[in-house]
Amino acid sequence: MHVSPVLIWFLLGIAFFVIELALPGFVLFFLGIGAWCSAAVLAVINVPLTAQLLIFLACSLLSLILLRARLKSVFMGKSSEEAESVNVDSAPTTGVVTDAIIPPADGRVKYGGSFWRAAADEPIAEGTVVLIVEKKDLIIKVRALSAGMEEAK
Structure with missing residues (x-):
């Protein structure tokens, strides 16, 4: 039985999102985004496994660096000593x-x-x-x- 790599990356992304709910450090969320980016690229073109892993790593790190600060305040709320x-x-x-x-x-x-x-x-x-x-x-x-x-x- 052959399982599509697109499906594997998509399910891996969902797994990262679910695990993030159990372990709220707000990092696994971005690994899920990286997995979904890999799935999206594979849906368009067929690339070897090393390229898939590089896409996963690059998208995960890029989304972590660019979005974590903004999204953390949205999902986790803002805390303030002045409250x-x-x-x-x-x-x-x-x-x-x-x-x-x-x-x-x-x-x-x-x-x-x-x-x-x-x-x-x-x-x-x-x-x-x-x-x-x-x-x-x-x-x-x-x-x-x-x-x-x-x-x-």
Whole structure:
């Protein structure tokens, strides 16, 4: 039984696309494009296997270099650090504890017009003004604002 090389390259391209869905690194997609280019060339003219492999390699690399950056934002979406609702600035920022923080449990802090889960190294009572030290995901790390820092402001 003789299988057409056009069909083999076409099916190989589909296999690359399917594997890309399982392993989303967004590289196998371009190997699929290269395989389909090889199938298209073979559909028009008959070329030896080495030429088919060169066409596959050239089309895969060319499409990877020219299209990956554009298509990645289309298929994978854009991510941005600015998408967060409130960012912790490098300037000292304060908030007010609304639910006491008793480590290792988290409390809540009103900061930036929102309520945030907050962690601290030492217990902090409700109503205490705190300094925002760090923000990681949706939890902020705080420490109690000392009397010396309050007077400096």
